[in-house]
Amino acid sequence: MNIKNLSLSFGLEVIFEDITIQIPEGKKIGIVGVNGAGKTTLFRLLLKQLEPDRGTITFAKKTRISWLPQVITDEIPETEISVFDYLLTGRPIQKLENQITKLYEKAAEMTEKKEIDRLLKKISQLQSELEYYDPYRAEEELLKLISGMKVEDSLLDAPLFSLSGGQKSKVAFIRLLYSKPEMLLLDEPTNHLDQSTKEFVMDYLKSYSGTIYVISHDTVFLNEITSNILYLNKKTHKMELFPGNFEQFERITKEREIRLEKEAAMEQKEREHLQRIIDKYIHGNEKKARIAKDRQKKLARLEENAIIIEKKQKTANIKLHQGRESTAFPLKIENVCFKYDKTAKRNLLYKINIEIPRGEKFLIVGENGVGKSTLLKLIIGELIPDSGRIILGPKTDIGYYAQEHELLNLDQNLIENLKEFDLTEREARGILGRFLFQGDELYKKVSVLSPGERSRLALAKLTLQKANLLVLDEPTNHLDKETQKTIAENLRTFQGTIILVSHNPEFVHHLGVERTLILPEGRLDYYQKELVEKYQKLNQKNKSK
Numbered sequence: 449m450n451i452k453n454l455s456l457s458f459g460l461e462v463i464f465e466d467i468t469i470q471i472p473e474g475k476k477i478g479i480v481g482v483n484g485a486g487k488t489t490l491f492r493l494l495l496k497q498l499e500p501d502r503g504t505i506t507f508a509k510k511t512r513i514s515w516l517p518q519v520i521t522d523e524i525p526e527t528e529i530s531v532f533d534y535l536l537t538g539r540p541i542q543k544l545e546n547q548i549t550k551l552y553e554k555a556a557e558m559t560e561k562k563e564i565d566r567l568l569k570k571i572s573q574l575q576s577e578l579e580y581y582d583p584y585r586a587e588e589e590l591l592k593l594i595s596g597m598k599v600e601d602s603l604l605d606a607p608l609f610s611l612s613g614g615q616k617s618k619v620a621f622i623r624l625l626y627s628k629p630e631m632l633l634l635d636e637p638t639n640h641l642d643q644s645t646k647e648f649v650m651d652y653l654k655s656y657s658g659t660i661y662v663i664s665h666d667t668v669f670l671n672e673i674t675s676n677i678l679y680l681n682k683k684t685h686k687m688e689l690f691p692g693n694f695e696q697f698e699r700i701t702k703e704r705e706i707r708l709e710k711e712a713a714m715e716q717k718e719r720e721h722l723q724r725i726i727d728k729y730i731h732g733n734e735k736k737a738r739i740a741k742d743r744q745k746k747l748a749r750l751e752e753n754a755i756i757i758e759k760k761q762k763t764a765n766i767k768l769h770q771g772r773e774s775t776a777f778p779l780k781i782e783n784v785c786f787k788y789d790k791t792a793k794r795n796l797l798y799k800i801n802i803e804i805p806r807g808e809k810f811l812i813v814g815e816n817g818v819g820k821s822t823l824l825k826l827i828i829g830e831l832i833p834d835s836g837r838i839i840l841g842p843k844t845d846i847g848y849y850a851q852e853h854e855l856l857n858l859d860q861n862l863i864e865n866l867k868e869f870d871l872t873e874r875e876a877r878g879i880l881g882r883f884l885f886q887g888d889e890l891y892k893k894v895s896v897l898s899p900g901e902r903s904r905l906a907l908a909k910l911t912l913q914k915a916n917l918l919v920l921d922e923p924t925n926h927l928d929k930e931t932q933k934t935i936a937e938n939l940r941t942f943q944g945t946i947i948l949v950s951h952n953p954e955f956v957h958h959l960g961v962e963r964t965l966i967l968p969e970g971r972l973d974y975y976q977k978e979l980v981e982k983y984q985k986l987n988q989k990n991k992s993k
Contacts, residue, residue, distance in 0.1 A: 449473065449494075449659075451687070454503035456489070458896065460888045463489055464500070465685035471678065473508060476653070476660040478670040478694055481680030483884070483900035483928060487663045490680070491515060491633045494661075511659075514629035516621060518636045518899040518926055524608055524616045531611070531619055532604040535590055538627040539581040548574050581628060593622045596648040603817075610789070613852065614816030625652065634662040636899070638669050639925050665928050670694035705757075712755045722747045763930045764904055765882035770944040771914030775841035778917045778945050779804040779827065784836035786819070786826060797823060799836070800970045806916075809939070809946045809959050811975065814967030820949045821851060823967070824919050827947065840917075847915025851922040851949075853902045855909070858895040862905060865894060869912045883908045899926040907935070916944035924952045953981045 454467040463486040471477065479487050492498040493505055495515055524534075536542075548571055555567040582589070594604070597618060603611075611619065621637065632653075638646050650672045653660060661678075664670055670677075670693060677690040677697035690697045722743045729736035729743075781802040787795045796819040804810055812820050825831045826838055828848045840846070848855065857865055862885055866876045880890055883904045894902060903926045910918070918939075924932045936958045939946060950956050961975040 450504075450506045450508075452504050452506075454493075454500050454505065456486075456493070456498070456500045458892065461892075462685050464687075467503070467685075467687050469687050469689060471676075471689060473659050474657070475675050476656075476673050477662070477676045477678050477689075478674035478697075479661055479663045479678045479680065480670075480694070480697070482682050483898060483904070483931075484889075485680040485682035486685075487680055488518070488635055488898045491635060491661070491663070494631075494633060511631050512629045513631045513633060514624050514627050515633040516624050516635060516637055518639065524611065524620060526609045528607045528609065530604065531599075531606055531608060534608055535594070535604075535619065535623050535626060536587075538590075538623040539586055541578065541581050541583045541586055544574055544578040544581070545583070548578065586626075590622075590626050593625055593652075596652065597622055597645055612817040613821065618816065621649075629658060631659040632656070632661070634660065634664070636664055636666075636926060637662065638664060638666040667694050667929075708755055708757055712757055715750065715755055719747065719750055722750070762884060763934055764884055764907065766907060766911060766931075766934050766938050767882075768911055768918070768938045768942050769914060770916035770942070771845060772843060772916060773943075774806050774843045774845070774916040774945065776806055777803060778806055778841040778844040779947070780837075780839040781827075782837045782839065784823075784826060784833045784838065786822060786831065786834050788822075790834070795834070796968075797826075798968070798970060800965075802965060802972070804945060804947065806945055807943065808963070809961045810948065811956060811961045811964045812947065812949045812967065813964055818968040820967055821921050824848070824921050824947070824949060827919055844917050845913070845915045847910050847913040847918045849906055849910055849918070849920045849923050851925065853899075853906050856894050856902060856906060859893060861891045861893055863890050865905060866909065866912065869909075871912075879908055879912065880905075900928070903927050904931070918942070918944060918946045918948075920946065920948045920950070922950055923948075924950065924955050953977060 449471045451467055451469045451471070454464050455462075456464045479490065481487055489498065493500060495513060551567050551571045551574070555564050555571070558564045558567065599618065599622070603615060608619075617639075624632070637649070646669065650669065653673050660673070662670070662673060672693075674693045676692070677694055679688045679690060679697070679701075681688070690700055692700075725743045726740045726747065729740040731737075732740070779802070781800050784797060784800040785795045786797045800823065802810075812823060814820055822831065826833055828846055829838075862880055863873060863876045866879065871879070877890060880886075885901075885904070894905065897905065903923075907923070920939075923935060927935070932952070932955055936955050939959050946959070948956070948959070948961070957977050964973050964975050965971070966973060
């Protein structure tokens, strides 16, 4: 891939500025940089969903590109086609075979040699494309992916419209890998993978012969997969390609940082030395004044080429406080049953019973599709139980964090998304500034934000709710490690009650969770890190598949 003089801005916000860089084909490249540096934007440029303001991105040859976005709910059509039939369409084998058959039939009816030769040439082109998709071994390859990602037979027969969000993620990932692209664009692919599935995916990608570009906060994944790291610098709006995996990238950048700090310190001493000479001789006799002017020139050159130490990236300033104390039991769930298809024999949730005391941090675990997010939606009143009761205490104030950011208005800008809280524009700007949004960013529509930026905006809204019962659905997805640590610390010291769904064992372990609800059986158990790790694997596995 050859990037030449690439520049892109959204309004006054510069994303890339006059970038020229050549990236070898066939490499596995991790893309890193702070939220908002343009990682997902680069993918959209590669997919031609965006056009640069200036410059070009070219490939040595025509390249089949497939993309796995962070948020893929809308990528799966809401149709009655079965999961297996949908997966089969990942390779256009049937379509190509039908086209070839029709062209042969058409050629058989032709008498003019020129037209026959034209059709035969087209058939040859289609035949080459069909051979690329390996029709004789394609289904075997698909079954290998299905088995490796542990997709149940019952899910293969299910219609697409019936899938949960996690199951859609799993299906999309399998179809992407099966589609046999020459270039894979993966945006946070391990957000929904359990350990065993992640290991299968890592092994699969290691043997993948094409080019991979992957955006990920999962350093283990990056270290296992990548041969190079492409660093996007938000401050300079440039890119730099580093050899090796993420661990090597960190070592190189750390060594560079130490060296630059030493050079900057020496430069500062030289600057001070020159300034002392200037101050001493500038008002002296002619000879001393010449010396001072000479040192002024040296100082000016030094300033012009001064070493710039890149400042550490700020982290979001998250502060969660309850507005008022709840009653002793802010939430009770009594014999709750629920199913989306009211004609189905089995319930998704069956006789769930929980009594949550004030101040408890409560975790819900279970494989994908067992109703974790559904139970949260029942608690907040978005869904109504088929039977049983959800009882909120009279002083219960709920704050809800939605996994897919459904509570954000995509057609409004950031400030408009806070209008429900009756803030002045100055107050809204201050709140958003704490979550690293500044300047013209505040007036961007939410629809153009990266998933990481949407997560920060959703967290900003959560802090304004002053809730005493937080209902959180995967709050760490799409966020960098530092922001995850900040959230964990705030939730650990939060005085109110927390009900949480999370596949992030490291994050959960620091919250002080007391009890766990295991779905689908509805069993209550005391918190065990090993249990969370087990379901992390299962949940992430299911979501990835």
